[in-house]
Amino acid sequence: xxxxxxxxxxxxxxxxxxxxxxxxxxxxxxxxxxxxxxxxxxxxxxxxxxxxxxxxxxxxxxxxxxxxxxxxxxxxxxxxxxxxxxxxxxxxxxxxxxxxxxxxxxxxxxxxxxxxxxxxxxxxxxxxxxxxxxxxxxxxxxxxxxxxxxxxxxxxxxxxxxxxxxxxxxxxxxxxxxxxxxxxxxxxxxxxxxxxxxxxxxxxxxxxxxxxxxxxxxxxxxxxxxxxxxxxxxxxxxxxxxxxxxxxxxxxxxxxxxxxxxxxxxxxxxxxxxxxxxxxxxxxxxxxxxxxxxxxxxxxxxxxxxxxxxxxxxxxxxxxxxxxxxxxxxxxxxxxxxxxxxxxxxxxxxxxxxxxxxxxxxxxxxxxxxxxxxxxxxxxxxxxxxxxxxxxxxxxxxxxxxxxxxxxxxxxxxx
Amino acid sequence: xxxxxxxxxxxxxxxxxxxxxxxxxxxxxxxxxxxxxxxxxxxxxxxxxxxxxxxxxxxxxxxxxxxxxxxxxxxxxxxxxxxxxxxxxxxxxxxxxxxxxxxxxxxxxxxxxxxxxxxxxxxxxxxxxxxxxxxxxxxxxxxxxxxxxxxxxxxxxxxxxxxxxxxxxxxxxxxxxxxxxxxxxxxxxxxxxxxxxxxxxxxxxxxxxxxxxxxxxxxxxxxxxxxxxxxxxxxxxxxxxxxxxxxxxxxxxxxxxxxxxxxxxxxxxxxxxxxxxxxxxxxxxxxxxxxxxxxxxxxxxxxxxxxxxxxxxxxxxxxxxxxxxxxxxxxxxxxxxxxxxxxxxxxxxxxxxxxxxxxxxxxxxxxxxxxxxxxxxxxxxxxxxxxxxxxxxxxxxxxxxxxxxxxxxxxxxxx
Numbered sequence: 001x002x003x004x005x006x007x008x009x010x011x012x013x014x015x016x017x018x019x020x021x022x023x024x025x026x027x028x029x030x031x032x033x034x035x036x037x038x039x040x041x042x043x044x045x046x047x048x049x050x051x052x053x054x055x056x057x058x059x060x061x062x063x064x065x066x067x068x069x070x071x072x073x074x075x076x077x078x079x080x081x082x083x084x085x086x087x088x089x090x091x092x093x094x095x096x097x098x099x100x101x102x103x104x105x106x107x108x109x110x111x112x113x114x115x116x117x118x119x120x121x122x123x124x125x126x127x128x129x130x131x132x133x134x135x136x137x138x139x140x141x142x143x144x145x146x147x148x149x150x151x152x153x154x155x156x157x158x159x160x161x162x163x164x165x166x167x168x169x170x171x172x173x174x175x176x177x178x179x180x181x182x183x184x185x186x187x188x189x190x191x192x193x194x195x196x197x198x199x200x201x202x203x204x205x206x207x208x209x210x211x212x213x214x215x216x217x218x219x220x221x222x223x224x225x226x227x228x229x230x231x232x233x234x235x236x237x238x239x240x241x242x243x244x245x246x247x248x249x250x251x252x253x254x255x256x257x258x259x260x261x262x263x264x265x266x267x268x269x270x271x272x273x274x275x276x277x278x279x280x281x282x283x284x285x286x287x288x289x290x291x292x293x294x295x296x297x298x299x300x301x302x303x304x305x306x307x308x309x310x311x312x313x314x315x316x317x318x319x320x321x322x323x324x325x326x327x328x329x330x331x332x333x334x335x336x337x338x339x340x341x342x343x344x345x346x347x348x349x350x351x352x353x354x355x356x357x358x359x360x361x362x363x364x365x366x367x368x369x370x371x372x373x374x375x376x377x378x379x380x381x382x383x384x385x386x387x388x389x390x391x392x393x394x395x396x397x398x399x400x401x402x403x404x405x406x407x408x409x410x411x412x413x414x415x
Numbered sequence: 416x417x418x419x420x421x422x423x424x425x426x427x428x429x430x431x432x433x434x435x436x437x438x439x440x441x442x443x444x445x446x447x448x449x450x451x452x453x454x455x456x457x458x459x460x461x462x463x464x465x466x467x468x469x470x471x472x473x474x475x476x477x478x479x480x481x482x483x484x485x486x487x488x489x490x491x492x493x494x495x496x497x498x499x500x501x502x503x504x505x506x507x508x509x510x511x512x513x514x515x516x517x518x519x520x521x522x523x524x525x526x527x528x529x530x531x532x533x534x535x536x537x538x539x540x541x542x543x544x545x546x547x548x549x550x551x552x553x554x555x556x557x558x559x560x561x562x563x564x565x566x567x568x569x570x571x572x573x574x575x576x577x578x579x580x581x582x583x584x585x586x587x588x589x590x591x592x593x594x595x596x597x598x599x600x601x602x603x604x605x606x607x608x609x610x611x612x613x614x615x616x617x618x619x620x621x622x623x624x625x626x627x628x629x630x631x632x633x634x635x636x637x638x639x640x641x642x643x644x645x646x647x648x649x650x651x652x653x654x655x656x657x658x659x660x661x662x663x664x665x666x667x668x669x670x671x672x673x674x675x676x677x678x679x680x681x682x683x684x685x686x687x688x689x690x691x692x693x694x695x696x697x698x699x700x701x702x703x704x705x706x707x708x709x710x711x712x713x714x715x716x717x718x719x720x721x722x723x724x725x726x727x728x729x730x731x732x733x734x735x736x737x738x739x740x741x742x743x744x745x746x747x748x749x750x751x752x753x754x755x756x757x758x759x760x761x762x763x764x765x766x767x768x769x770x771x772x773x774x775x776x777x778x779x780x781x782x783x784x785x786x787x788x789x790x791x792x793x794x795x796x797x798x799x800x801x802x803x804x805x806x807x808x809x810x811x812x813x814x815x816x817x818x819x820x821x822x823x824x825x826x827x828x829x830x
Binding site: 058060061062063091093094095096097098099128129130131132239317318321322324325326327330331332334335337338339343344345346347349359361362363364402403404406407408410411 | 473475476477478506508509510511512513514543544545546547654732733736737739740741742745746747749750752753754758759760761762764774776777778779817818819821822823825826
């Protein structure tokens with residue numbers, strides 16, 4: 001795997017947060033030796049009884065057995081799962097009946113080791129597609145994993161689920177529900193195959209807040225749309241992506257009655273902040289990424305059109321290579337708007353880069369000075385604004401540039 | 416422009432055909448000095464009275480003025496245009512009212528020089544977006560262009576319309592309509608921004624056959640779907656693409672009465688052959704291309720689904736980089752099927768590469784031997800077969816691999 005030897009992304013956060021324990025959550029890690037040598041590749045989380053869980057899962061029609069299973073667990077337990085096991089190195093995807101068997105043996109092992117029911121155990125896998133995953137490699141180390149379970153292993157957990165990631169992705173925030181302070185911790189992995197129409201990565205968020213499963217599921221789905229579903233690295237969607245949220249309730253706050261209950265106002269804001277921070281970290285670790293790109297689209301006929309245009313720009317290889325080369329080739333932005341399929345009128349379009357208005361009314365601004373734009377495009381944080389001049393639909397998408405690094409990493413991923 | 420100094424694509428045809436004159440078609444070329452130095456950047460074709468023309472035009476909503484205009488010409492003259500003028504180096508796209516003015520002055524110049532009506536003159540432009548194109552550079556050399564008009568300048572014409580192309584694209588074939596032999600010549604350009612949902616390049620096809628404009632238009636549209644609309648380099652669609660067909664009627668064949676007239680059987684087959692040959696040449700000149708990739712999809716519920724899956728595979732950066740690296744990473748093919756949005760069932764899917772069945776029934780074939788596949792993937796012509804096992808829908812798409820060359824060319828296109 002080429003990226004093993006690659007340096008940490010230049011866009012990685014300068015400091016890594018230390019995540020506090022979440023009452024009701026225990027974490028274990030271990031070396032199952034699935035693919036990687038001398039590193040952890042297994043992570044287990046257990047949740048105290050009464051924990052609410054929610055999940056969003058890849059919409060891929062060729063998705064992996066663990067994803068099928070975990071979605072079932074969330075549905076069948078009505079959001080009351082008790083454990084999560086995640087391995088890296090093998091996605092257990094496109095592995096047919098053998099893949100289903102691997103999931104069965106894995107959940108049986110977790111159930112036996114931790115004294116819970118197999119139907120309460122969620123599973124995620126990430127790594128190479130199409131190779132059978134030997135469950136015994138996982139189950140045989142579970143007793144050892146259990147012995148070292150702790151509330152403090154967030155960083156190790158984030159590292160254990162990495163594949164081509166160059167840094168572990170962690171985030172923690174405090175929120176208030178009524179007078180009660182609650183904590184939200186999140187970890188994520190992902191650096192390629194990042195695109196909608198799903199989280200297209202793995203993300204696990206835990207909180208000690210008490211939130212009923214149905215409300216937690218609504219919150220996750222809604223927030224996912226403007227965070228993980230608003231990022232893209234290469235337009236490719238994985239077979240294994242999912243995001244799981246667990247709320248243990250240990251903070252003992254008053255229970256919200258609905259998603260719009262004013263009691264949840266601060267929590268919702270902070271929850272979105274955690275999701276967005278993790279999603280941005282995934283983009284910052286985009287394979288070969290040298291620049292972080294924000295695409296704001298406003299003035300669309302509706303939100304759907306705004307998202308279509310934002311994603312067309314964020315996914316355009318021509319725009320992403322131009323930015324990699326420090327070239328403010330705004331004509332390609334116009335091209336992407338035109339090809340997106342969303343409703344647009346050429347002569348109402350406005351394009352700005354780095355806050356400088358470049359084009360309006362279907363043509364370049366008179367006396368447009370490329371200097372400030374060139375300076376901006378040679379920086380690390382690139383902002384593209386497109387106003388369609390038609391309505392009030394808006395959407396923001398995030399992506400990274402397309403560089404030689406992406407090619408190098410993906411041309412010999414399996415070698 | 417980086418590619419100016421790049422070597423000819425390794426996928427370029429070994430020999431370049433010599434195109435015979437087409438009775439009723441004259442070609443002129445010239446140096447307008449729009450962007451390039453010391454090379455032709457202008458091409459004019461005139462058609463004898465009675466010539467039928469047809470066109471397909473980019474569906475981009477931010478398309479350029481020349482495209483708007485040429486589509487109008489075909490419609491207003493009911494397929495009886497008399498001339499075509501094409502420049503390279505500047506796309507006259509997103510140039511607002513100035514762009515419309517450029518078109519007006521250009522067609523006026525052609526009309527005056529060649530003694531035809533301005534409303535009979537089609538215009539195409541290709542090159543950089545967003546820069547005003549000075550029509551006087553074009554019009555002032557028209558008298559000189561006219562002096563050297565000839566029926567033999569096909570190769571020069573194909574070269575004059577090149578931008579990032581590394582070789583001119585030409586094709587000629589003979590067909591029969593009844594007892595009458597007719598010739599079909601075609602030239603094309605394009606190497607980036609190649610994707611549906613349009614020709615996404617420039618293509619000009621001329622024949623001495625006599626075919627009514629309405630039938631010619633039907634034929635072009637139908638053939639375009641399985642040729643230029645079935646190729647992709649980077650999923651990006653240009654603002655300027657169009658394909659024009661001109662049938663002078665000089666061969667004097669019996670007029671076909673409809674597209675399905677048996678009289679046209681051979682012509683239709685040969686016409687499709689010319690379109691496909693040119694489309695393939697565009698892929699072979701894909702920016703940075705080292706390998707030519709054919710994606711056959713069969714067994715889809717319907718043709719639309721088959722095309723969706725074929726294009727998802729052909730556009731996947733992860734598949735294209737894996738092939739560039741000589742890596743038979745078939746798991747990414749499964750991923751692309753899943754993300755495509757077309758109906759698929761994981762456990763009915765079959766994937767073959769280079770004729771070797773790799774996966775079936777939702778998993779890898781027992782005892783799958785990667786050696787012949789690895790040998791195939793290290794060659795230049797890559798064939799991927801996907802059978803969805805659901806119905807009779809099928810589609811074939813063509814693309815090239817995604818290499819460091821693509822990044823290099825596009826990161827500094829304007830510099």
